[in-house]
Amino acid sequence: MNKGLFITIEGGEACGKTTQVRKLNEYFNNNFNSNDFMFVREPGGTPLAEELRKLILNYNEDKPLPMTELLMFCAARSQLCHNLIIPALEEGKIVIADRFYDSTIAYQGSARKVMSAKEILNLTKLVIGDLKPDLTFYLKLSPEEAFKRKTGLGELDRIELEGMNFHKDVAKGYDFISSLEKERFCIIDASKTPDEIFSIIKAEIEKHLKKSRVASPVSKSEDENSI
Numbered sequence: 001m002n003k004g005l006f007i008t009i010e011g012g013e014a015c016g017k018t019t020q021v022r023k024l025n026e027y028f029n030n031n032f033n034s035n036d037f038m039f040v041r042e043p044g045g046t047p048l049a050e051e052l053r054k055l056i057l058n059y060n061e062d063k064p065l066p067m068t069e070l071l072m073f074c075a076a077r078s079q080l081c082h083n084l085i086i087p088a089l090e091e092g093k094i095v096i097a098d099r100f101y102d103s104t105i106a107y108q109g110s111a112r113k114v115m116s117a118k119e120i121l122n123l124t125k126l127v128i129g130d131l132k133p134d135l136t137f138y139l140k141l142s143p144e145e146a147f148k149r150k151t152g153l154g155e156l157d158r159i160e161l162e163g164m165n166f167h168k169d170v171a172k173g174y175d176f177i178s179s180l181e182k183e184r185f186c187i188i189d190a191s192k193t194p195d196e197i198f199s200i201i202k203a204e205i206e207k208h209l210k211k212s213r214v215a216s217p218v219s220k221s222e223d224e225n226s227i
């Protein structure tokens with residue numbers, strides 16, 4: 001259990017993670033003191049991790065081997081966790097991440113089969129220590145539905161361009177890890193509308209905030225008075 005609250009948003013391509021993170025960003029900006037929360041994305045979040053993100057997602061000259069890809073994700077995660085996430089949680093902040101290590105279990109574990117979920121969890125522990133999300137939203141969408149959404153999007157990255165079987169294995173990976181850690185996971189049917197999904201996420205977060213001692217919403221006037 002973290003001193004702050006660590007929330008992660010997970011799911012396959014085009015399930016709506018970034019759409020929900022944008023809504024959460026607006027909600028937190030309108031209802032919380034800006035010092036009480038932090039948004040990050042994986043891979044990325046620090047200058048070095050953002051450089052690694054470009055290499056992981058778009059470097060095609062010397063295509064990363066599956067193991068190399070896994071280690072690059074771990075390298076970016078190390079930088080992000082030790083420099084930003086862990087210090088923020090120690091200060092009692094709410095941290096919201098667009099993807100985290102469950103993505104590695106689903107993509108590099110279940111889909112690329114570099115190693116098992118258990119081995120990835122062991123490796124992750126070496127990289128980031130005891131850090132674990134308190135609450136993970138898994139936006140569950142069939143790969144067929146996701147493919148329909150993706151056709152409307154611009155240029156796709158190296159991982160988004162993988163075929164249907166790859167994305168079916170990604171879904172299996174998420175189903176596996178979410179069934180293993182039922183306490184941490186909130187599984188949401190991602191075929192609902194963005195507003196329906198957001199109201200589920202918001203209610204769940206508010207429930208967690210009531211249970212914990214971390215920051216709670218403030219009225220904007222209270223916010224202004226405290227400056």
Ligand SMILES: Nc1ncnc2c1ncn2[C@@H]1O[C@H](COP(=O)(O)OP(=O)(O)O)[C@@H](O)[C@H]1O
Pocket residue numbers: 011012013014015016017018019020149150152153190191192193194197
């Ligand atoms: N609940 C939803 N229903 C229908 N379309 C959605 C929904 N959420 C997001 N989208 C659309 O699907 C596409 C991918 O959404 P995005 O949030 O970028 O997904 P992700 O970050 O999971 O890849 C975008 O075009 C977005 O507008």
Ligand SMILES: [Mg+2]
Pocket residue numbers: 017018019
């Ligand atoms: Mg996204």
